[in-house]
Every structure is written in structure tokens, then in C-alpha cells.
Amino acid sequence: MKELKLMKGNEAIAEAAIRAGADAYFGYPITPQSEILEYLMLERPYERTGMIVLQAESEVAAINMVYGGAGCGRKVITSSSSPGISLKQEGLSYMAGAELPCLVVNVVRGGPGLGTIQPSQSDYFQAVKGGGHGDYRLIVLAPQSVQEMADFVGLGFDLAFKYRNPAMILTDGALGQMMEKVWLDEQKPRLKDFPSWATTGKSADRERNIITSLDLDPLKQEKHNFNIQAKYKKMKEDEVRFEMIECDDAEYIFVAYGTSARICQKSVQLARERGIKAGLLRPITLFPFPEKPLKELGRQVKGMLAVEMSTGQMVEDVMLAVNGRVGVEHFGRMGGVIPSPDEIVVALENMIKKISKS
Amino acid sequence: MTKNITADDIVKEENLVYKKTPVLTDNVMHYCPGCGHGTAHRLIAEVIEEMNIQPETIGITPVGCSVLMYNYLDIDMQGAAHGRAPALATAVKRLMPEKFVFTYQGDGDLAAIGTAETIHACNRGENFTIFFINNGIYGMTGGQMAPTTLPEMRSSTSPYGRDVKMMGNPLKITELVARLPGTYYVTRQAVHTPVNVRKAKKAIRQAFESQKLKKGLSLVEIVSNCNSGWKMSPVQANKWMVENMFPFYPLGDIKLEGRLLNKE
Ligand SMILES: Cc1ncc(C[n+]2csc(CCOP(=O)(O)OP(=O)(O)O)c2C)c(N)n1
Ligand code: SF4
Ligand SMILES: [Mg+2]
Numbered sequence: 001m002k003e004l005k006l007m008k009g010n011e012a013i014a015e016a017a018i019r020a021g022a023d024a025y026f027g028y029p030i031t032p033q034s035e036i037l038e039y040l041m042l043e044r045p046y047e048r049t050g051m052i053v054l055q056a057e058s059e060v061a062a063i064n065m066v067y068g069g070a071g072c073g074r075k076v077i078t079s080s081s082s083p084g085i086s087l088k089q090e091g092l093s094y095m096a097g098a099e100l101p102c103l104v105v106n107v108v109r110g111g112p113g114l115g116t117i118q119p120s121q122s123d124y125f126q127a128v129k130g131g132g133h134g135d136y137r138l139i140v141l142a143p144q145s146v147q148e149m150a151d152f153v154g155l156g157f158d159l160a161f162k163y164r165n166p167a168m169i170l171t172d173g174a175l176g177q178m179m180e181k182v183w184l185d186e187q188k189p190r191l192k193d194f195p196s197w198a199t200t201g202k203s204a205d206r207e208r209n210i211i212t213s214l215d216l217d218p219l220k221q222e223k224h225n226f227n228i229q230a231k232y233k234k235m236k237e238d239e240v241r242f243e244m245i246e247c248d249d250a251e252y253i254f255v256a257y258g259t260s261a262r263i264c265q266k267s268v269q270l271a272r273e274r275g276i277k278a279g280l281l282r283p284i285t286l287f288p289f290p291e292k293p294l295k296e297l298g299r300q301v302k303g304m305l306a307v308e309m310s311t312g313q314m315v316e317d318v319m320l321a322v323n324g325r326v327g328v329e330h331f332g333r334m335g336g337v338i339p340s341p342d343e344i345v346v347a348l349e350n351m352i353k354k355i356s357k358s
Numbered sequence: 359m360t361k362n363i364t365a366d367d368i369v370k371e372e373n374l375v376y377k378k379t380p381v382l383t384d385n386v387m388h389y390c391p392g393c394g395h396g397t398a399h400r401l402i403a404e405v406i407e408e409m410n411i412q413p414e415t416i417g418i419t420p421v422g423c424s425v426l427m428y429n430y431l432d433i434d435m436q437g438a439a440h441g442r443a444p445a446l447a448t449a450v451k452r453l454m455p456e457k458f459v460f461t462y463q464g465d466g467d468l469a470a471i472g473t474a475e476t477i478h479a480c481n482r483g484e485n486f487t488i489f490f491i492n493n494g495i496y497g498m499t500g501g502q503m504a505p506t507t508l509p510e511m512r513s514s515t516s517p518y519g520r521d522v523k524m525m526g527n528p529l530k531i532t533e534l535v536a537r538l539p540g541t542y543y544v545t546r547q548a549v550h551t552p553v554n555v556r557k558a559k560k561a562i563r564q565a566f567e568s569q570k571l572k573k574g575l576s577l578v579e580i581v582s583n584c585n586s587g588w589k590m591s592p593v594q595a596n597k598w599m600v601e602n603m604f605p606f607y608p609l610g611d612i613k614l615e616g617r618l619l620n621k622e
Contacts, residue, residue, distance in 0.1 A: 068446030212437035
């Protein structure tokens with residue numbers, strides 16, 4: 001039976017990980033996500049389900065512990081915030097190359113550098129374009145509520161294992177820290193049968209399993225790259241998730257994910273009160289990105305405003321999707337500042353003025 | 359009339375004094391002739407065979423000349439990023455505590471880029487084994503200075519010899535981790551003579567055996583030559599190793615059953 005609780009977003013992720021049957025969590029403290037590790041240590045999942053929790057010596061060590069566990073075919077999760085996620089990039093690149101599944105949570109804070117501990121969406125490029133070296137992508141999920149923080153843990157694991165690729169929950173300090181009610185899934189059992197590729201010990205009836213991202217033969221490495229790209233193509237076909245709000249008759253739409261999408265819902269309402277037919281497209285998967293619905297909306301609407309807590313990163317993917325068919329602009333606050341619904345509507349009105357002039 | 363002796367007369371079970379362990383694959387090793395890596399691989403494989411733990415053993419390879427070790431051992435293996443093998447092994451062993459887990463790492467991998475992972479895995483007392491091949495140089499990348507490069511020793515990035523004032527001192531990381539409460543068995547061996555090969559094999563066996571006790575990490579350092587990196591013939595390299603490396607990195611047990619042997 002599902003269970004209703006009042007929880008912080010970070011705690012919901014931790015509890016959902018236990019209930020999803022995760023085998024291990026490895027992490028290192030950093031604001032605004034330390035509650036994930038703290039909650040797990042307090043909950044003693046090693047007694048509840050046998051799940052392992054370990055505070056690593058660094059984010060670098062943590063992601064490489066994740067690699068080791070994933071290589072054994074286990075469900076492993078790690079979490080951090082922006083500076084720590086930067087440290088995990090080498091490991092994520094290796095995992096994508098070695099085709100290992102895992103779940104990474106980035107509770108984004110403002111950057112660059114040590115930046116601020118306040119919420120931000122400035123790690124979009126890093127999350128959806130690969131982040132580390134080499135041609136690879138992460139599956140990126142963007143929750144907008146504490147409920148989705150919890151729900152996307154199970155979904156993230158499922159997608160990661162389906163495609164043998166790391167998945168990321170890209171969220172921010174606002175969602176991590178805020179409390180909401182959340183329906184939690186029943187406890188799932190931990191896996192007992194492991195994938196055939198896992199390094200669980202070479203029994204006499206099979207060849208040895210080798211987990212590696214290395215191939216010194218360029219043609220083999222190229223083939224491997226083609227195989228990985230084929231998975232990303234399949235994700236684009238089968239895994240795009242998004243939500244459309246008041247888009248049917250919309251003349252202008254906001255494009256926003258996560259916290260910004262939540263705020264934009266109010267902006268849609270305010271704009272409509274002022275006589276503007278506004279709508280919202282909320283990407284739920286940032287990779288794969290909802291290109292098709294945006295392309296279609298590009299034929300219908302007069303303009304799109306990408307609202308992000310950054311200088312404008314996702315806006316580039318919106319532009320690529322509509323490919324010049326309609327004007328796309330960006331509005332954002334940054335450095336930990338959260339935009340108000342009103343200032344977003346003002347930004348929309350300014351965009352409309354500009355469009356009607358030209 | 360004397361009968362000619364043919365190969366068939368000799369190759370018989372009763373005459374067999376040595377055979378290649380099946381835990382080693384038939385792949386041709388890529389190591390330079392005279393390099394210690396191949397011998398170390400063989401000893402680990404033989405111990406795995408003798409302990410009958412092939413299905414229970416998971417190895418983690420480093421980045422370094424031994425990056426392709428998984429081509430040579432017929433066991434499940436994972437390739438780590440440079441320096442991170444102890445982090446992988448930590449997870450593998452914690453998730454499968456009944457398995458035998460080892461890392462195999464060079465001196466650059468273990469004592470430079472991976473120092474944090476090494477020290478913390480040792481300090482946490484993770485129940486796996488580290489095989490540490492100390493050749494005093496970065497073999498794979500072409501003979502650059504390693505954290506273990508001796509004072510005055512030449513390398514491609516210390517072409518006039520290691521100037522400790524400028525480049526720092528060599529790091530005796532094995533002595534360092536032996537002092538941590540999490541290590542149970544720490545020893546330094548070599549594989550350049552038959553006597554040393556036998557001793558090293560005994561140490562490798564002891565390291566694997568101690569995993570059963572779950573009393574902490576076991577580390578076997580093997581001081582080895584890198585004749586290519588040192589720009590010497592294999593014979594010269596072994597002589598140089600005995601004369602220069604061994605005085606600085608003395609062979610023998612450093613910690614037994616969790617107790618430091620006070621040699622220094
Ligand atoms: C992050 C990273 N930095 C640098 C390298 C390049 N690199 C490969 S092997 C190596 C040194 C290996 O030396 P050692 O660990 O002593 O092994 P050996 O080859 O001597 O056995 C370096 C610096 C790398 N692969 N990854
Ligand atoms: S370069 Fe050195 S360490 Fe590498 S195989 Fe040759 S001798 Fe061995
Ligand atoms: Mg070396």
C-alpha cells in the first residue's frame with residue numbers, strides 16, 4: 001500500500017531510493033542536498049532492506065564506488081550539488097562508456113565556482129550535453145514537486161537499467177528543501193538476479209565478464225560509439241516525457257522545467273487574466289528533449305519564452321526544436337534568485353511588444 | 359643401437375614439473391620483456407587457482423601499463439579510472455562480502471592521483487587486497503616521474519634527476535598505510551629472482567587468505583623494474599633495482615595480523 005507523508009524533497013528521494021530496492025548509496029555532503037545522506041544514515045536501510053550507505057571521502061570516490069557497484073549489476077544511487085557533480089563527471093563519462101546504469105541526483109545551486117547555496121538551474125548544459133569528456137548523454141529527469149522527486153527515483157533506475165546508461169534527476173535547492181505531502185510507493189524487493197554482464201564472479205558455465213570503457217582499436221571504439229548513439233536515438237523515440245498546460249488555444253507559451261515550470265503555471269494564469277492566451281510546455285525529460293511537441297507548437301504560437309534560473313541554456317534546445325519557425329526568447333534570474341510569477345508575465349509582455357512591432 | 363628420444367617420450371604426466379595455470383588466458387601479454395607485471399599477474403592467477411576461488415574472485419584494473427590485465431586473467435574484472443580502483447573495490451566488496459576482491463595498481467595510479475582513495479580505503483579497513491606494483495616511474499605514458507621516483511633518479515620529467523627541493527620527496531605510501539588501523543597485512547616483495555617469486559607468491563596467498571578473516575585491508579607491494587622507462591636492459595634494470603630501489607624500499611613484511619613490525 002502507498003503511504004502518505006509530509007517530507008522535504010531531499011528526504012523523499014532518500015526514502016524512495018530505499019523503497020525502490022536500491023542496493024547502495026555513496027555520497028559526500030554538500031548543501032543543499034546533505035539531507036539525502038543524513039536521512040539514509042538515520043533510517044538505517046541496511047537493517048530495513050540490506051541497502052548499503054557509505055559516506056565517501058569525496059564525490060570522486062563516491063561516483064567510482066557507484067561504478068563498482070553498478071558493475072556488479074546493482075542498483076546504485078549517488079547525490080550531490082553542482083560543485084560535487086562537476087567532480088563526478090569523469091566517473092559518469094566512464095560509466096556511459098562502460099554502459100553501466102546508475103542514478104545521480106543533482107540538487108543544483110548557483111554557480112559558477114563555489115557560487116551560492118541557493119537554488120539555480122545553471123547546470124542544464126552539463127546535465128543534458130554529456131558533462132564529461134566524450135560523446136555520451138545522460139537520461140535527465142526534471143521533477144517539479146516533492147511527489148515527482150520521489151517518483152523519478154524508481155523511473156530513473158528503470159530507464160538506467162533499460163538502456164545501461166546513467167540517469168540523472170536534475171533538481172534544485174528549492175525542491176530539495178521544500179516540504180510537501182508525498183505518496184510513497186510500497187517497498188520493492190532488492191534484485192536477486194543480476195544482469196548477465198555483471199561481474200558477480202565467473203562461474204564455470206560462462207565467459208568472464210569485463211567492465212571497461214577502453215578499446216584501443218579505433219574501429220572497434222567507433223563501433224562502440226555507434227552502438228551508444230543508437231541507444232540515444234531510441235530514447236528520443238520512446239522516452240520523451242513532457243506536460244502541456246493551456247496550450248490548446250495558446251498564442252504564446254512558456255517553456256520551463258522544474259521549479260521554473262511550477263512558477264510559470266501561476267504566470268499562465270496571471271497572463272490569461274490580463275487577456276494574453278498563454279500556455280506552458282514543461283519538459284519532464286530534459287534528455288531526451290521534447291523536440292517534436294515544441295516543433296508542432298512552433299506552427300501554432302507567435303512566440304516562446306524559455307524561463308530558466310540561468311543565463312539561458314535550455315533556450316538553445318528550444319530554438320533548435322523550432323528551427324527558426326517562431327521567435328524564442330529567454331527570461332531568467334540567477335545566482336540563487338527565484339523569479340516571481342509577475343516578473344515572468346512582464347517579460348512575456350515585453351516579448352509580445354517586440355514581436356508586434358517587428 | 360640407441361633409440362632417438364622424441365617429444366612424445368618426454369611430454370608425460372609423470373614428467374610434468376610446471377604448467378600454466380588455467381586462470382591465465384592464452385592471450386599474449388603486451389609487456390616489455392623482463393617487466394615484472396607479467397610475473398605478478400601469473401602469481402596472482404596461480405594463487406587463485408590453488409585456492410580454488412576463480413568463480414569467487416573479482417579484480418579491478420588500474421590505468422597504467424597493466425590497464426589490460428583483464429585480457430590475461432580468466433576472472434570477472436572491472437577497469438577503473440586512473441587512481442580510483444580502491445573506490446570500485448570498496449563497493450564491490452561491500453555488495454558481495456563473500457567474494458575475493460582485489461585491485462592491481464601502479465605507483466602513479468595508487469600513490470599520486472589515487473592517494474585519497476588508497477588512504478581512505480585502507481583507513482576504513484575495507485576487506486579487499488591491493489596489489490601495488492612500484493616501479494618508480496610512469497611506465498605507460500613513457501617514463502615520467504612518479505611519486506615513488508628516487509632522489510636523483512632520471513625520468514622524462516626529471517631529466518636531470520629528481521631534485522627533491524624542487525620536485526618533492528618520494529612517497530613511501532606502503533609504510534604510511536601500514537600505520538593506519540584499517541590495514542591488517544602489509545608487505546613489500548619483489549619478483550626478479552626465483553626466491554623472491556616464491557616469497558611474493560606466499561605473500562599474495564596470505565593477502566587473499568586474510569580476506570576471509572574480515573579484519574581489514576591487505577596490501578602487497580611488489581617493487582618491480584620498468585626497464586623501458588628506466589632506459590636500461592632488463593638485466594641492468596634488475597641490478598639497478600637491487601642496488602637503488604631496495605635500500606629505499608626494503609623488502610619484507612611491514613605489518614602482520616594488524617601489528618606493525620618495528621623495522622624502522
Ligand atoms: C585522469 C588521467 N590522468 C592521466 C592519465 C594518463 N596516464 C595513464 S597511465 C599513467 C601513469 C601510470 O603509471 P603507474 O601507475 O606507475 O603505472 P605503470 O605504467 O608504471 O605500471 C598516466 C599518468 C589518465 N589515463 N587519466
Ligand atoms: S613500460 Fe615499463 S612497466 Fe610498462 S611494460 Fe614496459 S617495462 Fe613494464
Ligand atoms: Mg609505475
